[in-house]
Amino acid sequence: MDFTQADFGWVHSHHDLLIEISRVEMAMEHLDARSEQERTALRPRLESRMNRLRDELKHLPVLP
Numbered sequence: 001m002d003f004t005q006a007d008f009g010w011v012h013s014h015h016d017l018l019i020e021i022s023r024v025e026m027a028m029e030h031l032d033a034r035s036e037q038e039r040t041a042l043r044p045r046l047e048s049r050m051n052r053l054r055d056e057l058k059h060l061p062v063l064p
Contacts, residue, residue, distance in 0.1 A: 017057045024050050 028046050031039045 014057070014060055017053055017060070021050065021053050021057070024053065 024046055028043070028050075031043060031046075034042065
């Protein structure tokens with residue numbers, strides 16, 4: 001059987017999205033160590049990024 005990278009492309013995308021979601025979650029968990037001004041600036045950006053990542057994850061193909 002001949003597998004190409006395209007055969008596993010969605011797997012890599014899924015994996016990459018999960019890693020990025022974890023990074024954003026960790027950043028959000030560490031916001032308390034930041035100043036109030038930094039938290040105010042960063043929280044909406046992180047939440048927006050998280051929403052975009054979750055939307056991308058929802059639109060990936062499902063395993064057969």
